[in-house]
Amino acid sequence: MPPGPTLIAGGGLAGLACSRELRGPSILVEASDRLGGLVRTDETEGFLFDWTGHWLHLRDPGIRALVEERWLKDNLLVVARRARIYSESRWTDFPYQHNLRGLPPETIRDCLVGYVQATLGEEGRALRERPLRNAAEFIERHLGPGFARHFLTPYNEKLYCVPCEELSPEWGGRFIPRPSLDEVVRGALGLPQSAAGYNAVFVYPREGGIESLSRALAKEATSEVRLGTRLVALDLPRRRARLSSGEEIAYRALVFTAPLSAVAPLVEAGAGPQPIVEAARKLRSVSVTTVEIGADESGGERFHWAYFPEPRYRFYRIGSPSEVNPRLAPRGARSFAVEFAHRGPVDAAALVENAVAALCELGLAERSGIRFARARTIPVAYVLFDAEHAAARDEVLAGLRKHDVVAAGRYGRWEYSSMEDALLSGREAARALSG
Ligand SMILES: Cc1cc2nc3c(=O)[nH]c(=O)nc-3n(C[C@H](O)[C@H](O)[C@H](O)COP(=O)(O)OP(=O)(O)OC[C@H]3O[C@@H](n4cnc5c(N)ncnc54)[C@H](O)[C@@H]3O)c2cc1C
Numbered sequence: 001m002p003p004g005p006t007l008i009a010g011g012g013l014a015g016l017a018c019s020r021e022l023r024g025p026s027i028l029v030e031a032s033d034r035l036g037g038l039v040r041t042d043e044t045e046g047f048l049f050d051w052t053g054h055w056l057h058l059r060d061p062g063i064r065a066l067v068e069e070r071w072l073k074d075n076l077l078v079v080a081r082r083a084r085i086y087s088e089s090r091w092t093d094f095p096y097q098h099n100l101r102g103l104p105p106e107t108i109r110d111c112l113v114g115y116v117q118a119t120l121g122e123e124g125r126a127l128r129e130r131p132l133r134n135a136a137e138f139i140e141r142h143l144g145p146g147f148a149r150h151f152l153t154p155y156n157e158k159l160y161c162v163p164c165e166e167l168s169p170e171w172g173g174r175f176i177p178r179p180s181l182d183e184v185v186r187g188a189l190g191l192p193q194s195a196a197g198y199n200a201v202f203v204y205p206r207e208g209g210i211e212s213l214s215r216a217l218a219k220e221a222t223s224e225v226r227l228g229t230r231l232v233a234l235d236l237p238r239r240r241a242r243l244s245s246g247e248e249i250a251y252r253a254l255v256f257t258a259p260l261s262a263v264a265p266l267v268e269a270g271a272g273p274q275p276i277v278e279a280a281r282k283l284r285s286v287s288v289t290t291v292e293i294g295a296d297e298s299g300g301e302r303f304h305w306a307y308f309p310e311p312r313y314r315f316y317r318i319g320s321p322s323e324v325n326p327r328l329a330p331r332g333a334r335s336f337a338v339e340f341a342h343r344g345p346v347d348a349a350a351l352v353e354n355a356v357a358a359l360c361e362l363g364l365a366e367r368s369g370i371r372f373a374r375a376r377t378i379p380v381a382y383v384l385f386d387a388e389h390a391a392a393r394d395e396v397l398a399g400l401r402k403h404d405v406v407a408a409g410r411y412g413r414w415e416y417s418s419m420e421d422a423l424l425s426g427r428e429a430a431r432a433l434s435g
Pocket residue numbers: 009010011012013014015029030031032036037038039052053054055056057229230231232257258259262288378380381382408409410411412417418419420422
């Protein structure tokens with residue numbers, strides 16, 4: 001590798017985890033005015049809002065130890081999930097697949113019969129015996145037409161803003177619970193069963209919102225940090241990066257945690273092989289606008305977050321951060337984060353009104369008790385796993401690797417993954433570069 005510092009583009013969890021492990025000189029450039037990426041928290045009128053709910057589900061023992069014994073040591077809450085679903089004018093438990101009880105009998109029948117036919121019956125044989133082509137087939141194969149119609153299809157189409165036929169079968173990965181027949185039947189009858197899904201128990205900071213995590217991690221970063229500085233052009237063959245400050249950096253290696261789709265304009269503004277640019281142009285994503293609402297306590301359903309599959313609600317999920325940790329709202333108040341997915345621009349004021357009206361209709365808040373409501377957009381929030389995704393992503397990653405660029409994190413690797421995954425990915429990038 002040529003001489004020079006390692007350059008890290010992006011100071012989210014992946015960039016920070018990389019920085020704390022890297023040996024040798026490194027420079028971290030972060031477009032925003034503070035570190036943490038999406039793992040950040042803003043305070044307004046005594047309410048703390050993460051950039052929409054960020055709950056830590058820990059699977060890796062090493063990361064768990066770092067979180068529990070170091071980063072959030074005396075600042076840790078352990079929380080048992082209370083997630084709900086609202087459909088057919090009633091509240092049921094999440095995951096839908098494990099909790100049919102409480103739904104109309106006809107819906108329960110559709111889901112049960114469809115599940116048995118898909119997983120065991122003659123009706124599902126064809127899909128069981130050939131490779132699945134898309135998410136619609138995945139849902140049909142593993143859960144059946146009832147679960148598809150009543151929850152998974154409308155929910156995913158609202159979240160990804162495309163038909164499930166356009167999503168690849170890998171779109172949901174480990175995040176889609178796939179119950180056994182026993183679990184489906186237990187859920188329908190309301191018999192006890194262990195909590196299902198990837199996030200049945202999670203941890204969260206006692207104070208300071210999720211940004212406490214990125215702040216703790218930032219203290220361990222070893223790089224020279226440039227805030228408010230964007231990477232604006234990449235000359236891949238010469239291993240040079242131009243920054244928004246006008247500075248040019250000759251790097252030894254680049255750790256790229258910004259969205260992989262941004263490789264196209266960056267290389268176009270600099271230099272590099274055209275196939276990388278063309279592949280990067282194929283990468284599509286979904287934006288999320290969250291309406292953050294601070295409201296007087298007014299009763300109604302209690303949940304940490306709730307899913308809304310039906311098209312009559314424009315949003316796909318409502319979080320209630322103050323239910324997870326009451327310190328996130330002033331006494332006597334409750335907070336909500338209403339999440340809308342979209343591709344392309346939206347009318348933020350219309351979404352704010354839509355969210356407030358829905359909270360009132362659902363009995364979660366009263367209009368006179370709304371203290372504030374405002375919208376915040378994450379332009380690249382969910383990677384779209386369409387037919388082009390896997391090949392285009394692999395081509396960009398492999399092309400970058402040839403030029404000593406290692407991509408890391410949820411958006412650098414262009415995947416659907418968690419905070420823990422971003423930490424692991426940043427660490428892995430550092431280790432790969434440190435040999
Ligand atoms: C709606 C939503 C809800 C989520 N909820 C959860 C949850 O409950 N639990 C969980 O574990 N995970 C959750 N996640 C996932 C989690 O946010 C990510 O996995 C994690 O934050 C990714 O970290 P990162 O460092 O890879 O990316 P980021 O946090 O996006 O960091 C990348 C950084 O790069 C910077 N950057 C971009 N372009 C440039 C440039 N040109 N030059 C310099 N800097 C640049 C950005 O400003 C940003 O700071 C959620 C994500 C979303 C979208």
